[in-house]
Amino acid sequence: MTGVEARITGLVGALRAHGVRIGTGETVDAALAAEALGFADREVLREGLAATLLHGSGQRTVFDPVFDLYFPRDVGAPLTERSGREELRDRLADALAADDRALLARLATEAVDSLGGYGATPGSDGSDGSDGSDGWSAYQTLDRLRPGTLLARVRSDVRARGGAAGFADRLLDDEIRRRIEEFRRLVGAEARRRVAERRGRDRIARRAVAPTADRVDFLYAGRDKLAELRRTVRPLARKLATRLAARRRRAARGTIDLRRTLRSSLSTGGVPMRPVLRRRRPVRPELVLLCDVSGSVSGFSDFTMLLVQALHDQFSKVRVFAFVNRVDEVTGLLDHGRADPDGLGARIRDEAALTGWHGSSDYGVALGEFTERYGAAVGPRTTVFVLGDARTNMGDPNLSAVRDLTRSARRVYWLNPEPRAQWGTGDSAAPDYAELVEMHECRNAMQLGTIVGRLLPV
Numbered sequence: 001m002t003g004v005e006a007r008i009t010g011l012v013g014a015l016r017a018h019g020v021r022i023g024t025g026e027t028v029d030a031a032l033a034a035e036a037l038g039f040a041d042r043e044v045l046r047e048g049l050a051a052t053l054l055h056g057s058g059q060r061t062v063f064d065p066v067f068d069l070y071f072p073r074d075v076g077a078p079l080t081e082r083s084g085r086e087e088l089r090d091r092l093a094d095a096l097a098a099d100d101r102a103l104l105a106r107l108a109t110e111a112v113d114s115l116g117g118y119g120a121t122p123g124s125d126g127s128d129g130s131d132g133s134d135g136w137s138a139y140q141t142l143d144r145l146r147p148g149t150l151l152a153r154v155r156s157d158v159r160a161r162g163g164a165a166g167f168a169d170r171l172l173d174d175e176i177r178r179r180i181e182e183f184r185r186l187v188g189a190e191a192r193r194r195v196a197e198r199r200g201r202d203r204i205a206r207r208a209v210a211p212t213a214d215r216v217d218f219l220y221a222g223r224d225k226l227a228e229l230r231r232t233v234r235p236l237a238r239k240l241a242t243r244l245a246a247r248r249r250r251a252a253r254g255t256i257d258l259r260r261t262l263r264s265s266l267s268t269g270g271v272p273m274r275p276v277l278r279r280r281r282p283v284r285p286e287l288v289l290l291c292d293v294s295g296s297v298s299g300f301s302d303f304t305m306l307l308v309q310a311l312h313d314q315f316s317k318v319r320v321f322a323f324v325n326r327v328d329e330v331t332g333l334l335d336h337g338r339a340d341p342d343g344l345g346a347r348i349r350d351e352a353a354l355t356g357w358h359g360s361s362d363y364g365v366a367l368g369e370f371t372e373r374y375g376a377a378v379g380p381r382t383t384v385f386v387l388g389d390a391r392t393n394m395g396d397p398n399l400s401a402v403r404d405l406t407r408s409a410r411r412v413y414w415l416n417p418e419p420r421a422q423w424g425t426g427d428s429a430a431p432d433y434a435e436l437v438e439m440h441e442c443r444n445a446m447q448l449g450t451i452v453g454r455l456l457p458v
Contacts, residue, residue: 011070014205018062019215022053065209068189069196093150096179097157108186116141116191138191147180214445218300218417226299229445237310240453244314286317286381292388293348294324294361300417301387302345309334319377325362327370328352364398371401378408386414390430397429402436413455415442
């Protein structure tokens with residue numbers, strides 16, 4: 001396998017490890033695109049491979065850093081002459097003022113080479129072709145170079161060059177910050193590239209590249225990732241709705257009516273030439289969500305509530321209940337057209353009565369209150385989804401309330417955002433609840449889409 005073929009197959013393997021579905025045909029297309037485009041213009045090659053391998057713009061957040069590892073700007077030994085910190089800062093300020101992207105890329109390489117190395121392998125002084133460092137750090141590079149402190153200087157340079165026409169002060173500052181952020185990204189890519197050359201591209205591509213939003217654990221997703229996740233609700237809902245509609249069409253055909261089939265076979269000598277199906281009246285099911293909205297679990301619950309709200313047309317009735325240590329119905333806050341994705345959680349916590357004398361989640365009290373106050377919401381056509389980590393804060397899990405729920409509902413499923421290995425640790429009552437209801441690990445949006453698509457009734 002040639003070097004180019006190895007890089008393309010390595011790139012494809014790393015993207016697959018991050019959940020990007022790439023087939024053999026697409027891999028062949030990428031190789032043909034690389035052959036046609038050549039390697040003279042790296043950005044043209046980047047766009048060509050992205051066009052052949054990716055299925056949506058959301059996958060670029062994974063593709064771009066992985067591409068930088070397998071098709072770096074500079075491959076080989078580091079620069080022989082290292083620039084000083086102040087000289088680098090002067091040249092960086094000029095490049096930012098001129099918005100010279102090619103120069104920014106070269107400066108990122110120089111900055112990592114001069115300021116980003118740490119440690120030293122004994123006996124390695126660079127005479128053997130190595131760089132003499134144990135590793136490379138983007139954080140250390142940026143901490144020493146401090147590009148963010150160049151804002152005022154770059155603003156003055158831009159105005160002196162007459163390049164601020166049409167920019168108000170605030171807009172100009174935003175533009176300079178964007179350029180600085182791009183430089184930070186270039187430094188990060190260069191540091192990853194150098195580490196990858198030493199430790200192996202495949203390993204770094206799988207471990208050091210941030211996953212797409214739909215593969216980030218709900219419990220550890222920051223505000224930015226959660227906001228990105230909320231933007232994926234409607235595309236995911238459309239996909240699930242299509243899947244549910246197909247399942248409903250198949251189910252509407254019904255199963256074979258054996259008695260009527262045998263009776264009709266008398267006209268063909270007892271051979272059942274035409275099976276007779278039981279006619280089934282299509283009835284849309286009812287859905288109830290019971291959501292823990294406390295602490296880090298709230299991001300998982302908010303996302304799931306938004307997903308179900310987007311699927312509301314698939315059910316005859318949807319009711320949503322939220323709890324911390326008290327339960328309140330929040331269906332009205334999720335009315336079609338009213339749900340504000342970014343403010344949903346805050347609105348629920350502001351307008352619903354979810355806490356009593358303390359603010360910690362109490363599954364036992366909440367489940368008991370739900371069966372007492374809202375038991376009529378659950379009937380033989382109702383599927384119930386409980387969303388939460390099942391951590392009771394050492395309180396009574398109230399298993400009898402769960403038994404009452406399972407007797408009243410058609411199905412009860414529990415979606416737990418914690419890893420299965422943590423069920424039963426500390427104050428987790430997950431194993432006790434799992435003996436009574438079907439509990440599923442649901443740590444990210446990809447898992448949620450798969451599980452909900454499989455479990456939702458038709």
